[in-house]
């Protein structure tokens with residue numbers, strides 16, 4: 001992973017993340033926009049964690065997963081946005097190759113953890129709706145803890161593997177990366193030896209895992225929806241559906257985005273398309289998740305109301 005002689009005969013130790021062009025009028029606007037998004041993402045997700053920790057009614061596996069997901073989202077936006085904000089504010093777009101790798105690895109770990117937590121949440125809803133009688137025995141606190149732990153273990157070991165792999169590769173791609181954080185996907189051939197790129201392809205085994213997990217998620221949702229439709233009373237049906245609709249929306253958004261990114265990158269789109277997709281994926285989804293859970297969930301509404309009442313009582 002050290003840099004060797006670059007293509008223009010100079011060793012690369014520093015990269016330039018081009019970001020969003022250098023129109024001087026646009027930079028302050030973008031800075032404000034991303035600052036607001038970042039603050040909303042931080043406070044929204046933090047609010048969810050505080051509510052789940054503080055409110056006894058939310059001490060259930062489903063909300064533990066939601067809170068864990070929020071924690072992941074906070075870290076996720078914090079790997080990309082602070083650096084982007086700093087470079088928009090100062091105009092300094094350089095980043096050392098070393099920091100670039102660090103950012104890349106964190107991004108990989110957190111996006112994997114996010115995806116696995118969403119899958120665990122799906123399994124949780126599947127048990128709750130399709131096997132309601134066995135739910136409490138199957139989804140205990142310990143099982144829930146294990147699933148969260150495994151999501152992290154998998155993500156971190158995947159990243160270590162990737163790192164061991166990348167140690168053998170030497171970066172000699174372009175010095176300028178036309179993106180706003182360190183993601184090597186938009187770079188055509190960043191590493192010196194082309195043969196190694198082939199090896200990198202073996203990491204597509206993760207694609208197989210992704211498809212497997214996706215099919216499981218899909219099947220779970222088919223079971224969930226079939227069970228809900230079998231509930232005779234309208235109110236019962238509504239109640240069952242309301243516990244999983246937020247999750248269904250989040251998961252659908254997630255997979256639709258992953259697939260769009262996957263399909264579009266195969267057509268080598270212009271950099272701007274990739275940037276917009278990344279803003280959606282790395283910046284807006286972490287904002288949307290808490291919003292979706294808060295807006296659509298009666299239990300969260302109640303917890304929020306109670307917390308506000310307590311706060312008001314403190315003031316008086």
Ligand SMILES: *[C@@H]1O[C@H](CO)[C@@H](O)[C@H](O)[C@H]1NC(C)=O
Nearest residue numbers: 049064067068071144145148
């Ligand atoms: C994450 O999940 C674990 C295990 O279920 C739980 O104990 C913990 O409180 C959760 N984390 C947060 C931030 O809520």
